[in-house]
Structure formats: C-alpha cells, structure tokens
Amino acid sequence: MTDTPATGALAASVRRDDSLTPEMVRALLHADHTDPFAVLGMHADSGSVTIRVLQPGASRVRVQERRSGEIVAELPRMHAEGLFAGRLGLEAPFDYRLEVMRGEQIEVIEDPYAFGPVLGELDIHLLAEGRHLQLYRVLGAHPRVHEGVAGVSFAVWAPNARRVSLVGDFNDWDGRRHVLRRRQEIGIWEIFIPGLAAGALYKYEILGPDGHRLPLKADPVAFAAQRPPETASRVHGLVHHEWQDAAWMKTRAERDLRAEPMSIYEVHLGSWRRELGEGGRYLTYRELAEQLVPYVKELGFTHIELMPVSEYPFDGSWGYQPTGMYAATSRFGEPEDLAYLIDRCHQAGIGVLIDWVPGHFPADPHGLGLFDGTHLYEHADPRQGFHQDWNTLIYNYGRNEVRNFLVANALFWLDQYHIDGLRVDAVASMLYLDYSRNAGEWVPNRYGGRENLEAIDFLKETNELVFGSFPGATTIAEESTAWPAVSRPTYAGGLGFGFKWNMGWMHDTLEFVRHDPVYRRHHYHQLTFGLVYAFSENFVLPLSHDEVVHGKGSLIGKQPGDRWQRFASLRSYYGFMFTHPGKKLLFMGAELAQEREWNHDRGLDWHLLDDDLHRGVQRLIRDLNHLYAADPALHRLDCEAEGFEWIEASDPDNTVLAYVRRAEAGGLPTVIVCNFTPIVRRGYRLGVPVAGRYRERLNTDGADYGGSNVGNGGGIETEAVAWHGRQQSLCLTLPPLATLVLTAEP
Numbered sequence: 001m002t003d004t005p006a007t008g009a010l011a012a013s014v015r016r017d018d019s020l021t022p023e024m025v026r027a028l029l030h031a032d033h034t035d036p037f038a039v040l041g042m043h044a045d046s047g048s049v050t051i052r053v054l055q056p057g058a059s060r061v062r063v064q065e066r067r068s069g070e071i072v073a074e075l076p077r078m079h080a081e082g083l084f085a086g087r088l089g090l091e092a093p094f095d096y097r098l099e100v101m102r103g104e105q106i107e108v109i110e111d112p113y114a115f116g117p118v119l120g121e122l123d124i125h126l127l128a129e130g131r132h133l134q135l136y137r138v139l140g141a142h143p144r145v146h147e148g149v150a151g152v153s154f155a156v157w158a159p160n161a162r163r164v165s166l167v168g169d170f171n172d173w174d175g176r177r178h179v180l181r182r183r184q185e186i187g188i189w190e191i192f193i194p195g196l197a198a199g200a201l202y203k204y205e206i207l208g209p210d211g212h213r214l215p216l217k218a219d220p221v222a223f224a225a226q227r228p229p230e231t232a233s234r235v236h237g238l239v240h241h242e243w244q245d246a247a248w249m250k251t252r253a254e255r256d257l258r259a260e261p262m263s264i265y266e267v268h269l270g271s272w273r274r275e276l277g278e279g280g281r282y283l284t285y286r287e288l289a290e291q292l293v294p295y296v297k298e299l300g301f302t303h304i305e306l307m308p309v310s311e312y313p314f315d316g317s318w319g320y321q322p323t324g325m326y327a328a329t330s331r332f333g334e335p336e337d338l339a340y341l342i343d344r345c346h347q348a349g350i351g352v353l354i355d356w357v358p359g360h361f362p363a364d365p366h367g368l369g370l371f372d373g374t375h376l377y378e379h380a381d382p383r384q385g386f387h388q389d390w391n392t393l394i395y396n397y398g399r400n401e402v403r404n405f406l407v408a409n410a411l412f413w414l415d416q417y418h419i420d421g422l423r424v425d426a427v428a429s430m431l432y433l434d435y436s437r438n439a440g441e442w443v444p445n446r447y448g449g450r451e452n453l454e455a456i457d458f459l460k461e462t463n464e465l466v467f468g469s470f471p472g473a474t475t476i477a478e479e480s481t482a483w484p485a486v487s488r489p490t491y492a493g494g495l496g497f498g499f500k501w502n503m504g505w506m507h508d509t510l511e512f513v514r515h516d517p518v519y520r521r522h523h524y525h526q527l528t529f530g531l532v533y534a535f536s537e538n539f540v541l542p543l544s545h546d547e548v549v550h551g552k553g554s555l556i557g558k559q560p561g562d563r564w565q566r567f568a569s570l571r572s573y574y575g576f577m578f579t580h581p582g583k584k585l586l587f588m589g590a591e592l593a594q595e596r597e598w599n600h601d602r603g604l605d606w607h608l609l610d611d612d613l614h615r616g617v618q619r620l621i622r623d624l625n626h627l628y629a630a631d632p633a634l635h636r637l638d639c640e641a642e643g644f645e646w647i648e649a650s651d652p653d654n655t656v657l658a659y660v661r662r663a664e665a666g667g668l669p670t671v672i673v674c675n676f677t678p679i680v681r682r683g684y685r686l687g688v689p690v691a692g693r694y695r696e697r698l699n700t701d702g703a704d705y706g707g708s709n710v711g712n713g714g715g716i717e718t719e720a721v722a723w724h725g726r727q728q729s730l731c732l733t734l735p736p737l738a739t740l741v742l743t744a745e746p
Contacts, residue, residue: 014073017050017085028054029081031165031176032207041113044093051075051096052085053111056176058100063088064108066095110149110194112178118146118153118190119183127157128186130400133465134415135408136326139188140221141235143198151194152235154180154202156219157401158372159187161206166191167216168202168232175205201232203366208373215365218323220377220405225311227330231323231366234330239416241339245346252351252420252472257498258538258639261629262583264353265301266544267292268318269309269332272588274603285337289344296350299591299618300625303351305423307545309338310357313364318545318600319355320425321362321392325409328417342418351420353476354413358406358458359426360392369393377402383443387429389436397430398454403461410462414470421474421498422466428480430455456495463496474498476540487538502539502582505530510547513573516560517655517677517737524652527576527676531649535641539582543590548598556593556617565678567593567613568707568737571620571700572674575739578624579634579661579672581644591621616706627698627741632663633670647671647687647724654679656734658686670697671742673734680710681734687724693717694730694742701735710735716742 020039027033028040036054043050053061053075061084062074072094075084096114100107119127119138126132139155146153158164164182165175170193180189203216218225222233269288274280283291296304308319311327319329328338342352361377363369368377378393379385385394396402413419429435434442434450445453463475477486477497488494512526548554559566559573570593578584589604593614596605608614628634637643642665647658658673669689675681688694695715701707716730723729734740 011071012049012073013089014075014086016076017052017078017087019050020052020078020083020085025079025083028083029079029176031163031179031205032211033179034163035182036179037113037181041111042093042096044091047091049088049090049093050085051088052083053098053113054083054176055098055100056082056174057102058082058084059103060101062099064097064099066097069097071099072096110151112191112193115147115149115192115194117181117183118144118192119155119188124183124186127188127401127404130404132404133408133411133469135404136221136223136412136416137238140219140223140326141202141233141237143196143235143237146192146194149194151192152196152198152200153190153192154219155188155190156180156204156221157186157188157405158204158206158376160209160374160376161189161372162209162211163207164189164372165205166193166202167205168200170196170200170202173216196235198235198237200235201226202235203232206372208370210373212373214370214373217371218366220325220368220371222311222324222327224335225324225327225330228311228313228315231313231364233324233327236335239335239339241336241343243339243343243418245343245418248346248349249418249472255472257472257474259636261302261635262540262638263301263578263625263628264303264305264540264583264585265296265299266305266307266585266587268307268545268588268598268600270315271598271600271603273606276603280603282332285333285341288332289341293341293344293348293350296345297348299622300629301350301586302625302629303353303420304345305353305585306355308355308357308425313362313367315600317362320357321360321390322357323362323364323367325406326412339417346418352418353421353423353474354419355425356410356413356422357425358395358409358462359424359430360387360390360394362392377405381443383437383441384433387436388441389429396454397452397458403454403458406458407462407465411465411469414466414473420472421476423476423478424459424497425478427459427477427486428483430459431479431481431483460490460496463498464490467496467498477501479503485537498538499540499583500537501542501544501585502530502534502537503542504533505539505580505582506542506544506547509573509576510543510558512676513569514558514560517565517569520655520676521652524655524657527657527674528649530580531644531646534581534644535639538639540585541577541580541582542585543577543587544585545587545598548587548589548594552597554594554597555590556595557597561678563613565737567617568678568701569676571617571705571707572676572737572739574617574620574624575672575698575700575741576674578628579659579670579739579741581638581661583638584628586621591618593617613706616704620700620705623698631670631697631743633661633667633743636663637661645669645689648673654681654684656681656684660689668744668746671730671744673732673740673742675734675736675738678736680736681732684732684734685721685723685729686732687722687726687729688718688744689726689728690744691718691720691728693745695745696740697743698741699735699738700740701738707738708736710738711740715745
C-alpha cells in the first residue's frame with residue numbers, strides 16, 4: 001500500500017518527539033505511568049503541537065482533522081510495540097481522529113486521550129464527602145455524548161491503586177490501551193471511550209499499591225453483567241423504560257402501610273416455574289410478567305417479594321451473596337425487562353419488594369474484596385471483616401465512601417426500578433460485633449460494647465432517606481433478636497425500619513404444629529406468647545424460604561398425623577396466621593402444600609394441583625387473602641393493641657384459643673376460634689363482645705378446601721348466657737383441626 005501524503009489546510013510537517021525519555025516509554029508500554037493523560041493525546045507546547053499515541057499491534061498511525069477527515073500528519077513510530085509520537089509544525093490544537101493500521105486493516109478512531117474529565121466539580125465534592133446519593137449517575141459505565149462525541153464514560157473508586165486500566169472485548173483485554181485518569185482529590189479513576197456502545201464487555205485491570213496486578217475486577221457500579229458463570233460487566237447505563245405506573249405511584253404515596261392489608265408472596269424467580277419444554281430453562285422477566293403477575297393477583301396477595309435480583313455468581317447462594325449491587329441479574333433478561341415486570345405488577349395493583357443484602361459480600365476474585373489491592377470495602381481485621389458462617393466479607397460501614405456506595409444503592413432500586421420497599425437481609429449480623437463469634441473473635445466498639453455503632457448509623461441513615469425521598473415506600477428488617485425499636489422512627493430512638501420480621505412468632509408456632517395433637521396441650525403457650533410482644537414492633541409474620549430448606553422439611557411435612565390430618569392441620573395454621581395481628585409473608589409453594597423441600601434448581605410441583613387436598617390449600621390461601629383485605633378488622637390495627645382482644649387463651653386441655661380483631665376501638669368484632677386437635681367439639685361456648693348474629697365468614701374445614709365441612713351452618717345467633725366475662729355468648733360447633741372466622745353483623 002502506498003503512503004498518502006498529508007493534505008488540506010492543516011497539513012503539517014512532523015518530526016519525532018525527542019522529549020520522550022526511555023523511562024517514560026517503558027512506563028507507557030508497561031501501563032505503569034502515573035499520569036498517562038499528561039503524556040498521551042495532544043499537547044501544545046513551545047509553539048508546536050505534539051501528539052502521542054499508544055496503539056499496541058499497530059504498524060502505522062496517521063492524524064486526521066475530525067471535521068474534514070483530511071490527513072494532517074503521519075506519526076513516527078517510537079517503539080515497535082506500538083508507541084507513536086510526533087511534533088507537528090502547528091501552533092494551535094485542533095480536533096482530530098486517528099487512522100490506525102493493523103496488518104491490512106485500517107480503522108478510524110477517536111483518541112480517548114483527547115478528551116477532558118467527565119466528573120464535574122459538584123460530583124467531586126459530593127463523592128469526597130461520601131454524600132453523593134445518586135453516585136450511580138456518575139460512577140459505572142454511562143453511554144453519553146462528551147465534548148460532542150458519542151461514547152461511554154467509565155468511573156471507578158480505587159484510591160490506593162497504582163494504576164487502573166479499562167479492559168474489554170473492544171481492546172483485546174489489553175491493559176496498556178486504556179489507562180484511566182486519576183482524580184487525585186477523591187481516588188476515582190475515569191475515562192471516556194469514544195465510539196463505544198452499549199453491550200460491550202469490560203472489567204478493570206488494577207495494579208495494587210505494591211505494583212502487583214490483581215485479578216480482573218468487575219465494575220462495582222455496573223448496571224448489567226454477563227450471565228454467570230461468566231463475570232464481566234456489560235456497558236448498559238441506567239434503565240430506559242417508559243413507566244406506565246403513575247396511578248400506582250400516586251396512590252402509594254398516600255398510603256399508610258401499617259393500616260393497609262399487606263400479604264407478601266416471596267418468590268425465587270429461578271424456581272417458581274421452569275420452561276419444561278425447553279430443557280427446564282428459566283422463565284424470563286417478561287414471561288414472569290405474563291404468568292406470575294396474574295397468578296399472584298388471582299390469589300389475592302398484595303405484594304411480591306423478590307429474593308435478591310442483584311447480580312450474583314453462585315446459584316446456590318439464591319442471590320444472598322451479590323457481586324453486582326447495581327446490576328439486575330442477567331439470568332432472566334435485561335434491566336428493562338425487570339422494569340417491565342415491576343411495571344406490570346404495579347398496573348395490576350401489586351407492590352414489589354426486593355431482598356437487599358448490605359450485610360456481606362462474597363470473596364470471589366472479580367468482586368469487591370481487596371478491590372484496589374487493599375481492604376477497601378471490607379474491614380482489614382478478620383474479626384470485623386469476615387463472616388465465619390458464610391465465608392463472606394463484611395462492609396466497613398465506618399468508611400464514608402463505602403456507606404455512600406450502599407446508601408445510594410438502596411435509593412437506586414427505588415429510583416430506577418420503582419421498587420416499593422427493601423427487605424433488608426441479616427440485620428442481626430450487622431448490629432452485633434460478636435454475631436456468631438466466640439470470646440476473643442470480635443473487636444468491641446469504642447465504648448467497649450458489642451453493638452456495631454457504624455452499622456447502626458448506616459441503617460438509620462438508609463431508612464431516613466428511603467422514607468424521606470420515596471413516599472409510600474418501606475423497609476423491612478430480617479432481625480432475629482430482641483433489639484429494641486427496630487421499626488420505630490429514628491427520631492423516637494428506633495432504627496427507622498417500616499416493619500420487622502417476627503422470627504419469634506414463626507419459630508414458636510412452627511414448633512407447636514410439629515407436635516402430635518395429643519401433646520399440643522403441653523405447648524399451648526407457643527401460640528399465645530407472641531401476643532405478649534405483638535405490638536412492640538410493626539411485625540410481618542414470615543413463613544419464608546428459610547423454613548423449607550436445609551433439612552427443615554416443607555410446611556406440610558412439619559404437620560403430624562395421617563394425610564387428612566396433616567392437610568387439616570396446615571389449613572388451621574394458615575387460618576391462625578392470617579387472622580393474627582401482623583402483616584403476612586408466604587414463600588412460594590406454601591400455597592400448594594408442596595411436599596418436598598424447596599430446591600432452587602427446580603420449579604414448583606405444579607402437578608400437585610391435580611390433587612383435591614393440594615388444590616384445596618391453594619383455594620384457602622386465596623380466600624384468606626381476600627378476606628384479610630376485605631375485612632378492615634383483620635388489617636387496619638395490625639400494629640396496634642387496640643385491634644386485638646383475647647377471648648380464650650387458657651384452654652390447653654382442648655387446645656382451643658379464641659380472640660377478637662377490630663378495625664377501630666369499640667368497632668364491630670371479628671371473632672376467630674382455632675381448634676388445634678382432630679376432635680369435633682360440639683356445644684363449645686364462647687363469650688363474645690356484642691349480641692346478634694355472627695356470620696361464619698371462613699371455615700378452614702370447608703369442603704372446598706378438602707375438609708370435612710363441619711361448621712355452624714353459615715352463621716349463629718348469640719345467647720344471653722354470660723361466658724368469658726361477657727354477657728353474650730355463642731354455642732359453637734368447632735370443626736376438627738380448623739380455624740373459624742365469625743363476623744358480627746350490624
């Protein structure tokens with residue numbers, strides 16, 4: 001191929017750049033220069049313009065004038081490995097492109113080192129303070145137009161790194177070609193890559209402070225990633241979705257969830273249902289929108305809770321060991337597809353909660369651990385920075401930038417995906433420095449105590465910002481201890497969560513139903529004890545995934561007796577749960593009375609619905625949900641003592657208990673009676689608050705549910721017989737292993 005001479009008005013003479021020292025050349029070729037932007041690119045100096053370009057593998061580099069495309073000069077090759085530099089006989093800088101030849105291929109590109117910084121002064125200020133609540137708008141990879149050219153900007157926090165390079169499928173994963181600019185004042189590295197588009201794969205190649213090259217790191221603020229087991233980040237940018245949920249968002253802002261029905265269907269997206277006709281593959285987000293949403297709507301759940309959807313490498317962690325906190329997992333589609341699923345939920349009147357995991361992160365080499373060669377995100381001391389139970393790393397909540405990373409992530413999901421709330425995982429492990437540790441294995445706080453003061457501050461700040469910035473959104477703590485005021489506002493001395501999982505209720509009641517009815521009388525207190533503290537927090541009653549794995553058996557598997565008794569016992573337990581004070585949560589499959597433990601590698605056993613007893617449990621859950629939502633007495637004062645009154649809490653011999661629920665103090669009562677033995681109890685007298693007819697709203701022993709259909713003929717009148725300290729009473733027939741719901745008619 002013949003040389004083409006420089007042409008056009010800017011055609012310039014060119015000579016070798018003698019200012020490059022051997023040390024500078026070596027540093028550039030080994031990607032070890034501390035400030036490549038000071039050397040590479042165009043620089044005006046002493047009445048001439050110098051252009052230096054590093055293009056490994058190139059045989060020739062020529063400079064074009066950007067607007068006209070005319071050749072200005074061919075740069076002398078300074079080193080065989082692809083370093084080109086020339087001093088042009090021009091006095092003023094100009095806009096240029098590079099014509100790069102590799103073999104017989106010629107490519108015209110923009111020079112990344114011709115572009116100025118992307119981060120603005122306000123961003124720098126907020127990031128330095130650890131107060132950039134929308135850091136996801138500046139960190140990560142963002143397709144944008146910068147200085148009139150389309151491309152992608154990258155920014156990553158790595159303050160102790162000696163060098164950070166962007167590597168990807170667009171530069172042959174060569175760390176020499178795109179070394180980032182260091183913003184010295186905040187330890188953030190950035191670069192703008194012109195011409196790059198969404199979908200490109202990338203990671204960061206980082207030299208630690210000792211010059212050691214680390215394993216390639218995924219972007220902590222990536223918005224998309226390769227599908228596991230591959231681990232690269234994908235250029236995507238923020239979510240682009242035309243939301244159709246304005247009506248939902250408006251009404252959400254006006255609600256008080258404490259007084260609303262809240263029945264949550266907890267879902268693991270990878271195992272709710274599989275596409276059996278295609279090798280058992282996952283359903284996509286969009287397929288789930290078409291199948292899951294109407295199913296949940298039909299069953300009457302008010303919310304779906306998604307087990308973690310942040311990107312995670314290991315299927316067996318179920319998402320609770322995330323490496324991409326800002327990236328929706330690619331297992332089920334693109335970020336926009338997840339947004340579509342959430343949008344469809346909202347249009348159907350269903351709220352969406354996600355499990356959020358700020359308590360720990362895995363030590364996978366591409367993740368956050370030793371991110372810049374130092375303990376950046378995690379504590380250096382393993383007594384503070386390593387979870388012995390899960391072999392994971394613990395965030396350093398006392399570091400401003402780390403706290404900012406996590407707080408902004410919580411807000412990101414609410415902002416970008418319209419999430420209605422965050423169920424915060426493993427809160428107890430965050431609150432206690434000695435969590436699951438023996439003496440000598442933990443470091444006390446500055447007062448000598450076991451409370452993690454930095455984690456407490458972080459949780460309070462997150463909750464304040466969620467409630468202050470997103471009206472109607474909520475947070476829910478999975479907190480398994482007696483830490484006080486978890487769901488009380490921070491201004492009242494609480495942690496600021498909207499709700500707390502009632503782990504004590506769950507453990508006690510599941511332990512109760514395991515016992516043969518003959519022996520349940522000895523464990524009666526396990527049903528009643530929860531009311532001692534039921535209104536100390538805003539509680540959710542959880543029957544979560546944790547109760548149907550790791551050898552614990554399924555919910556139906558916990559019930560004793562023959563097949564009929566097991567199903568009846570489960571139905572009575574569900575009746576007790578849905579009428580007990582507190583919001584409700586059921587893990588998927590509970591509504592089917594699935595016999596086997598949950599397995600994340602399989603879909604639910606939908607074939608069970610061919611069986612009358614399994615189908616009856618599903619019908620019961622549907623009817624309980626609809627009754628719970630329709631009767632204000634069952635939800636309006638879920639979190640207030642005024643909405644509950646015992647009638648019978650001291651009949652262990654019959655293993656019967658009864659209570660009243662009200663929508664307001666002095667309001668019409670809804671009466672609940674539970675018989676946890678397989679004996680029909682006829683003529684069971686129960687004192688009630690008001691005289692009149694009580695309609696039998698629900699009977700878990702109904703024939704539609706697979707029961708024996710023993711009951712009270714749809715309703716019963718009171719008698720003027722004093723009982724249970726009340727002037728009026730009912731003479732009831734209590735079905736075996738059943739819960740009755742009776743409503744006083746006005």
